[in-house]
Amino acid sequence: MVEQKILGMVRDADEGLLQSDIWKEVGIGSSKCSRIMLRLEDDGLVKREKETLNGVNTYRVYPIRKSSRKSKKKSDYDCLIVDGEIAPCAGCDADCSPEQCSSIGKWIQSLIKE
Ligand code: SF4
Known part of the structure; x- marks a missing residue:
């Protein structure tokens, strides 16, 4: 090819x-x-x-080179940070019930505003 x-x-x-x-x-x-x-x-x-x-x-x-590409992929995680705040699910150990979770609700609202 x-x-x-x-x-x-x-x-x-x-x-x-x-x-x-x-x-x-x-x-x-x-x-x-x-x-x-x-x-x-x-x-x-x-x-x-x-x-x-x-x-x-x-x-x-x-x-x-692959080592350089890793740093590009790293920037793919930028979407996990909004207004300097990291997504609430990162590191969360609560019994997950997204429909009931106010943290994720606020997070989604902040994404929509951005
Ligand atoms: S949705 Fe809420 S409870 Fe579930 S992992 Fe995310 S922050 Fe934690």
Whole structure:
């Protein structure tokens, strides 16, 4: 699969690869390469930085290592904090009955307001 091949190439190049070189090397069009790069970027597998080469705009593509991706996932927990308060369920050891729990009710209200 082309996407896997590109990802492998990028991972082998710590100094990054020019996107304009990648699509030529792989034998696909620049538009298809851009779509693949956007997907890989969205998945947190690569990062791109704009670069101009001989007056032509392109990107330098760098691999994102697993250790770096962990910190991105960590930010997924940001939704557990609203107005500096952590979700009431975190660390709660009460007999859970969400329909009766005023804490979770207030929490949901604060999410709706945000
Ligand atoms: S819903 Fe209420 S009782 Fe249940 S875990 Fe969350 S805070 Fe605790």
